[in-house]
Amino acid sequence: MCLSVPAKVVSICGDKADVDVGGVIYNASLYLVEDIKIGDFLLIHSGYAIQKIDKKEAEETLKLFKEIQKKS
Amino acid sequence: MEYIDEFRDKKLVLQIAESINSIVEDKLTFMEVCGGHTMAIYRFGLPSLLTNKIKLLSGPGCPVCVTGKGYIDKLIALSKLNNVIIATFGDLVRVPGSTTTLADKRSSNSDIRVVYSSLKALEIARSNPERKVIFAGIGFETTAPTSAATILEADAEGINNFYLLSSHKVMPPAMSAIIDDGVEINGYLCPGHVSAITGSRIYEPIVSKYKLGCVISGFEPLDMLQSIYMLIKQNKKNEPRVEIQYKRAVRPEGNLKAKQIINEVFEYRDDNWRGFGTLKLSGLTLRKKYKRFDAEKAFNIKVEKTVENPGCICGQILRGVKNPKDCRLFANICKPETPVGACMVSNEGACAAHYKYNLVNLTLKGSDIPAQGNALGQDARKI
Numbered sequence: 001m002c003l004s005v006p007a008k009v010v011s012i013c014g015d016k017a018d019v020d021v022g023g024v025i026y027n028a029s030l031y032l033v034e035d036i037k038i039g040d041f042l043l044i045h046s047g048y049a050i051q052k053i054d055k056k057e058a059e060e061t062l063k064l065f066k067e068i069q070k071k072s
Numbered sequence: 073m074e075y076i077d078e079f080r081d082k083k084l085v086l087q088i089a090e091s092i093n094s095i096v097e098d099k100l101t102f103m104e105v106c107g108g109h110t111m112a113i114y115r116f117g118l119p120s121l122l123t124n125k126i127k128l129l130s131g132p133g134c135p136v137c138v139t140g141k142g143y144i145d146k147l148i149a150l151s152k153l154n155n156v157i158i159a160t161f162g163d164l165v166r167v168p169g170s171t172t173t174l175a176d177k178r179s180s181n182s183d184i185r186v187v188y189s190s191l192k193a194l195e196i197a198r199s200n201p202e203r204k205v206i207f208a209g210i211g212f213e214t215t216a217p218t219s220a221a222t223i224l225e226a227d228a229e230g231i232n233n234f235y236l237l238s239s240h241k242v243m244p245p246a247m248s249a250i251i252d253d254g255v256e257i258n259g260y261l262c263p264g265h266v267s268a269i270t271g272s273r274i275y276e277p278i279v280s281k282y283k284l285g286c287v288i289s290g291f292e293p294l295d296m297l298q299s300i301y302m303l304i305k306q307n308k309k310n311e312p313r314v315e316i317q318y319k320r321a322v323r324p325e326g327n328l329k330a331k332q333i334i335n336e337v338f339e340y341r342d343d344n345w346r347g348f349g350t351l352k353l354s355g356l357t358l359r360k361k362y363k364r365f366d367a368e369k370a371f372n373i374k375v376e377k378t379v380e381n382p383g384c385i386c387g388q389i390l391r392g393v394k395n396p397k398d399c400r401l402f403a404n405i406c407k408p409e410t411p412v413g414a415c416m417v418s419n420e421g422a423c424a425a426h427y428k429y430n431l432v433n434l435t436l437k438g439s440d441i442p443a444q445g446n447a448l449g450q451d452a453r454k455i
């Protein structure tokens with residue numbers, strides 16, 4: 001039911017988008033999200049995009065991993 | 073950034089696991105309440121990387137598993153009606169009802185179609201105007217807005233042959249029930265995609281009432297290890313709180329648009345959970361305004377009496393009091409190809425995950441991260 005991997009928006013047509021998951025293209029509804037652009041990464045669940053992935057936050061999280069490793 | 077490999081860096085995984093092992097003093101048990109986390113824990117072999125002072129326990133996080141047998145029996149009864157099409161997520165088809173399964177009904181002439189989205193079910197209704205299409209709506213706060221959005225679409229288009237049989241559930245009442253039941257844990261790994269919709273505040277009552285830490289976790293191995301690290305830190309300082317590890321997808325306020333749509337279409341009701349019985353205000357039913365789409369109201373059916381299989385302890389596994397290994401049917405009579413209970417049907421079920429990875433696969437130590445099919449059947453290593 002749930003794609004736990006982020007899907008990249010390759011094209012948008014109205015409130016639908018084609019998203020790329022590892023080279024496979026799926027169509028997803030954008031009804032539940034706002035301000036989506038081509039190139040954004042989305043979480044897809046049961047045919048709907050449910051959230052946009054925030055790149056800055058992802059980078060922050062990656063930095064935190066390194067900090068845990070340093071602390072020990 | 074593709075958001076996959078960066079979060080599976082093997083060297084970093086091993087180093088963080090080591091950091092965790094070096095700071096743990098007391099024995100700690102953390103429960104995850106998300107099928108995606110159950111799969112990730114087994115798939116990436118996380119327990120094998122951690123000291124046995126840390127115990128990871130699966131809770132009621134698999135949507136197919138927590139759906140009560142009575143609901144399956146209702147679907148089966150509906151599937152016997154003339155002129156009806158049942159549209160359902162694939163896993164439900166194989167979950168045993170009291171005497172049969174939807175898969176069996178399909179082979180005896182019921183029209184049962186597997187869909188991956190409620191939108192597909194609506195499409196079936198559009199292209200079969202002379203038939204009645206019933207969508208089996210199961211799942212937590214992640215799936216509820218998708219069903220709600222489809223109802224709004226059907227309403228706007230004036231479609232009158234589309235129905236929802238809702239078993240949508242919300243997570244916090246089950247998380248409270250676990251603790252009220254006396255299951256001893258030291259913190260919750262909270263579901264990332266449920267929280268992407270709800271935001272983080274829904275867990276605050278768990279922190280204040282039970283003094284338990286709640287960390288909202290992502291699904292990659294580094295995410296989960298970091299979340300475990302955060303829970304250990306909270307325990308050491310004796311400062312339980314809600315923290316978001318999965319910040320790239322979860323905002324404190326959640327997805328406001330999705331929440332507004334859930335609230336427009338659904339209201340709370342008491343609901344039945346496998347293993348728990350009825351939990352107060354734990355389910356979602358259509359509001360009066362949308363009752364014409366409610367399959368429970370629209371069809372008059374006689375549902376058989378629910379009969380549980382006495383050998384299956386799936387309910388106790390969902391409540392965190394037993395493990396798949398404790399079940400005497402596990403891996404002999406009950407296997408993924410011949411499931412006795414729901415926990416062996418769904419990929420997200422603890423029994424299925426335990427069977428697939430603990431019996432068959434390698435762990436991270438000394439090997440690559442095992443190949444794994446995701447919900448759409450791809451190999452995650454290639455994604």
Ligand code: SF4
Nearest residue numbers: 384386399406413423
């Ligand atoms: S192994 Fe099968 S029978 Fe045993 S608890 Fe799991 S689903 Fe039920």
